[in-house]
Amino acid sequence: MIRTGTGHAPCHHGEILQGVFLDADGRRCAGLVTLPMPGPGSRAEFVRRPGTEPGALTAVPADRTKAVRAAALAVAQCAQRTGQPPCGGELRITSDIPVGLGMGSSTSDVIATVRAVADSYGLRPAPESVARLAVRAELACDPLMLDGRPVLFAQREGRVLEALGPALPPLVVVGCALGAGAPVDTLSLPVREPGDGDVRAFERLRTLLRRAVATADAALLGEVATTSARRGQQALQHPEFDALTGISRRVGAVGVQIAHSGAVAGVLFDAAAPGLRYRVRSCLRALDAHGIPATRTFTTFDTTTSEELPHGPAHRRGDRPAGPGTARRPAPLPAL
Secondary structure, X not given: OOEEEEEEEEXXXXXXXXXXXXXXXXXXXXXXXXXXXXXXXXEEEEEEEOOOXXXXXXXXXXXXXXXXXXXXXXXXXXXXXXXXXXXXXXXEEEEOOOOXXXXXXXHHHHHHHHHHHHHHOOOOOXXXXXXXXXXXXXXXXXXXXXXXXXXXXXXXXXXXXXXXXXXXXXXXXXXEEOHHHOOOOHXXXXXXXXXXXXXXXXXHHHHHHHHHHHHOOHHXXXXXXXXXXXXXXXXXXXXXXXXXXXXXXXOOOXXXXXXXXXXXXXXXXXXXXXXXXXXHHHHHHHHHHOOOOEEEEEEOOOHHHHHHOOOOOOOOOOOOOOOOOOOOOOOOOOOO
């Protein structure tokens, strides 16, 4: 009998903090804290066909190879849990997340796929299980399976290093795209082995971010994000970085955040700051004056608030999610 399951996963807006940290055993491991973003995401539908060969998996679009690997892994795991033989099926993905900008598009595809396969078996996998499958499917993943909870996440191991708290401080984020929104080839970036001093610096930022979350201190979070973004420029070298941080200071923002594996960035505002609407408008004008395309203004709390704030010129209410046969688009973020 044909069984159909569906799954969904969100995206993020790059990182607040990324570096090398110590786990509970004192071992170094890469970790990151992402900035949740409401709206765009990936949706998957999996049609399971019992009796077919396990390798008989097809996907629309056909280029979602990581999602196909995730589907095969999820089928094997779900079949074992339910005592059924593995089988093939058909995977269909729709997504409105731009690719190559550091917003977790591939991880979103993978998580939506795992959830769709599990749903076709009548199962609801735990986030930890989804994370392990995601790492096996794409070698490293973002913590999108945790649905926006602020955590320090070991992306290459698929595990939480530290739960930072229930929610980020209330922020308003003015999104933008650096490098004209061109996708970043992360494999071509220079790799430098972190020293003991680097690890100590990242651990200090971790302590500050923990305090920022515990006390809902937007200014302290902005300090952490800006410092992390500045360190990331050693590899990314965005020519607009100085202009972006200068704009942040002039308009009274608390800092900036930049995707460590992409071009998406954000100017961060304390949601309780006086004259917020004026500050956001001033930020949008300044970004435009420097030729930095604004994308979307959103919040870290009630997502309806973002509809009451000025939007960047790249945000269009008429945009619709791409269909399964639609190629993902690079810059300048028309889908946001």
